[in-house]
Amino acid sequence: xxxxxxxxxxxxxxxxxxxxxxxxxxxxxxxxxxxxxxxxxxxxxxxxxxxxxxxxxxxxxxxxxxxxxxxxxxxxxxxxxxxx
Numbered sequence: 001x002x003x004x005x006x007x008x009x010x011x012x013x014x015x016x017x018x019x020x021x022x023x024x025x026x027x028x029x030x031x032x033x034x035x036x037x038x039x040x041x042x043x044x045x046x047x048x049x050x051x052x053x054x055x056x057x058x059x060x061x062x063x064x065x066x067x068x069x070x071x072x073x074x075x076x077x078x079x080x081x082x083x084x
Contacts, residue, residue, distance in 0.1 A: 030068065042070055049083055056081065 033039040042061055049072055050058055056074035063070055072083040 026065070026068070045070055046072065053081075053083070 030039060034041070046058075046061070053074050056076045059073040059075055059080075061070045061072055069084060074081045074083065
């Protein structure tokens with residue numbers, strides 16, 4: 001009986017470690033891509049794009065989780081411009 005409970009306890013300790021080892025989620029993928037230099041932080045993207053949009057008012061970013069990309073929104077008069 002003690003052996004049974006010991007094996008159950010050992011198995012229970014291993015189960016929570018499994019998701020931590022699997023980095024196949026979106027956040028894990030994004031971190032890997034960022035470390036590889038394939039993904040830029042939002043502030044760096046803004047730093048490159050906003051200076052080029054003279055005369056436009058920057059309204060802010062929107063994140064498309066499906067495309068895993070930011071879309072920056074600008075306004076000049078009544079014209080709205082998106083930069084993907």
